[in-house]
Amino acid sequence: MTGTMPSMGQREVAEDAVVPEPVLLVLDVGQMVHGGYCVAHHLGRVVFVRHAIPGERVVAQVTDAGPSVRPWWADTVQVVRASEHRRAHPWKLADSLRAYRIGRRPVAGAEYGHIVMDHQRRLKAQVFRDTMTRIGRVRPDELDIHVLGRRDDEPAGLHWSTRHQFRVSPSGRLSLPVHRSPVTVPVRNAPPALPALGELPLWDLDFSGASGVEVALSGHTREAMVRVLATPQVAASMGALQSRLHGWRGQLSGLPDHVSAVVALPPRQPGGEAELIGLRGEDWLPERVSSGRYGTRAFRVSGDAFWHPHRDAPAVLVESVMAAADPRPGHVVADLYAGAGLFSAFLAEAVGPQGAVLAVEAAARASQDARQNLRDLPQVAVLHDTAERATAGWLHEPGLPPAAGGLGGRRLDAVVLGPPHAGAGPAVLGRVHRLGPGRIVYVSANPVSLAHDTRHLAELGWRLDAVEVHDLHPNTHRMVAVCRFTRR
Structure with missing residues (x-):
C-alpha cells in the first residue's frame, strides 16, 4: 500500500520514469527477505525497503530506481506505525532515521540494528526457512529452525567482530x-x-x-x-x-x-x-580456538586468509561441524575450501594416526597457513588446489596415497565443505557425490547459494538430515548454517 504525505514533499512517480531525488513513498511493509530487505509494493512494482520491520508502515526514500531496474530500493526515513520489536539503533552512523534527519544516508553494516535481538533471530530463521523451501525445495516440515545466538552479544549486539x-x-x-x-x-x-x-x-x-x-x-x-x-x-x-x-x-x-x-x-x-x-x-595473526569438547589449538592466519569474524565463531563452528561430521578413529575426511585449516585440525585429531584428512585450499597464503597449522598432524595432507581439480583427481586416481594428496584407495567417510559466497556448485557437488562419502557437512553464510546446492544434492539422492543456524553477525542479515546431508 502507498499513501501521500504532502508535508514531506512526496512526488508521484510514473512506473517507468527515472526517479528524481528525493522521492518519498508511504509503504506497508511485508516480509523480510535475504539481504536485509523487507518487501513492499508501489504501483504494482516491488520495493525492497531497508531499516524496516515486517508489519510496519513507513515513509521510505527511494535510493535506486529507473527504467533498467525493475525493483526499487528504498531506505526507511520515518516510521508511521512502529513494530513492537523496534528499538533505538545502537550505532548512530548506521541509524537510517537519524541519518536522513541530518541530510545523509546510513553506513552499511548494521541493517538489523533497529530490531531487538531476539526478533532479529526470528526474522533470520524465517528468511532461512523461506529461502530453503522456495529455492532449495525442502519441505517446510523438515525445517525446524531456531537461530542460535551468543549470550555475550546481548543486548546491543556490539563489540563482536575481529x-x-x-x-x-x-x-x-x-x-x-x-x-x-x-x-x-x-x-x-x-x-x-x-x-x-x-x-x-x-x-x-x-x-x-x-x-x-x-x-x-x-x-x-x-x-x-x-x-x-x-x-x-x-x-x-x-x-x-x-x-x-x-x-x-x-x-x-x-x-x-x-x-x-x-x-x-x-x-x-x-x-x-x-x-x-x-x-x-x-x-x-596468531589465533587460539578453544572448544570445551574438542580442546584448544593455535593457528596463524594471514591477513587475506578467510577467518570467521565473530570472536567466538571458530569455536562455535568447530563444535557444530564436528558433531555433524562425527569423525571416528580411522576415518577418511576431505575438507574442501579448508582455509587456514580450522576444521582440518580438529578433524585430524579425531580420526587419529590411522585416519586421514585431505585439506584442500586454492588460495596460496591460506594454504601455507594450513600447512603450518597442521604440521604436527601427519595424518593431514594439505593440497594447494581448487576443490574442482582435487575432487576430479581423486576420481581419476583413487589409489594415490594420502601422503601425495590422494585417497589411497579408501572410501571417504565424510566431506566437509565451506565454499565461498557463490556456493560449491553442481560440478564440485557432482564429483563429491561420485566419491561416495557417508555424509556431507556444508557450512554456509549465504542461504541462497546453500538452497541452490541443497536442491542439486537432492537431485543426486541426498537429503538434508540436520541443520544448525548460528547468529554470528549480530545487527546484520547474515547468519551461518551448518547442514548435514545423508543419502536417501
Whole structure:
C-alpha cells in the first residue's frame, strides 16, 4: 500500500520514469527477505525497503530506481506505525532515521540494528526457512529452525567482530560505505568491532593513495594487523609507490608494538593474490580456538586468509561441524575450501594416526597457513588446489596415497565443505557425490547459494538430515548454517 504525505514533499512517480531525488513513498511493509530487505509494493512494482520491520508502515526514500531496474530500493526515513520489536539503533552512523534527519544516508553494516535481538533471530530463521523451501525445495516440515545466538552479544549486539574493511575518503581518512552506493562516510569508530580497534590511533591518519584499509584483530590475543590496499595507480608507478610507502610507514610507526602493518598491491592478474610489502611485524595473526569438547589449538592466519569474524565463531563452528561430521578413529575426511585449516585440525585429531584428512585450499597464503597449522598432524595432507581439480583427481586416481594428496584407495567417510559466497556448485557437488562419502557437512553464510546446492544434492539422492543456524553477525542479515546431508 502507498499513501501521500504532502508535508514531506512526496512526488508521484510514473512506473517507468527515472526517479528524481528525493522521492518519498508511504509503504506497508511485508516480509523480510535475504539481504536485509523487507518487501513492499508501489504501483504494482516491488520495493525492497531497508531499516524496516515486517508489519510496519513507513515513509521510505527511494535510493535506486529507473527504467533498467525493475525493483526499487528504498531506505526507511520515518516510521508511521512502529513494530513492537523496534528499538533505538545502537550505532548512530548506521541509524537510517537519524541519518536522513541530518541530510545523509546510513553506513552499511548494521541493517538489523533497529530490531531487538531476539526478533532479529526470528526474522533470520524465517528468511532461512523461506529461502530453503522456495529455492532449495525442502519441505517446510523438515525445517525446524531456531537461530542460535551468543549470550555475550546481548543486548546491543556490539563489540563482536575481529575483521574490518574500511574505504578511504578523498581526504585519506578511514570511511565506511553506504549500501548500494559509491558514497562513503568518514568514521572515528566501528561499534561492531572488538574494543581493541577503538584503541588504535588510526582515525586521524592520512591513507591517501590507498583504496581501502583492512584491520584484523586476534580474537583471543592482543595482536592486530593493518593492511593498506594500494590503488592500482600507486602500484603502477615505482616513484609514487615508494613515496606512499614512506608516508604510510612513518604514520604507522606510532602504533603499539603488538600491531603489525603491511601494504597489499593489487594482483597482477585476475584471480591472483596481492603482493605484500611489510611495513612492520608479521603478515599474519596468531589465533587460539578453544572448544570445551574438542580442546584448544593455535593457528596463524594471514591477513587475506578467510577467518570467521565473530570472536567466538571458530569455536562455535568447530563444535557444530564436528558433531555433524562425527569423525571416528580411522576415518577418511576431505575438507574442501579448508582455509587456514580450522576444521582440518580438529578433524585430524579425531580420526587419529590411522585416519586421514585431505585439506584442500586454492588460495596460496591460506594454504601455507594450513600447512603450518597442521604440521604436527601427519595424518593431514594439505593440497594447494581448487576443490574442482582435487575432487576430479581423486576420481581419476583413487589409489594415490594420502601422503601425495590422494585417497589411497579408501572410501571417504565424510566431506566437509565451506565454499565461498557463490556456493560449491553442481560440478564440485557432482564429483563429491561420485566419491561416495557417508555424509556431507556444508557450512554456509549465504542461504541462497546453500538452497541452490541443497536442491542439486537432492537431485543426486541426498537429503538434508540436520541443520544448525548460528547468529554470528549480530545487527546484520547474515547468519551461518551448518547442514548435514545423508543419502536417501
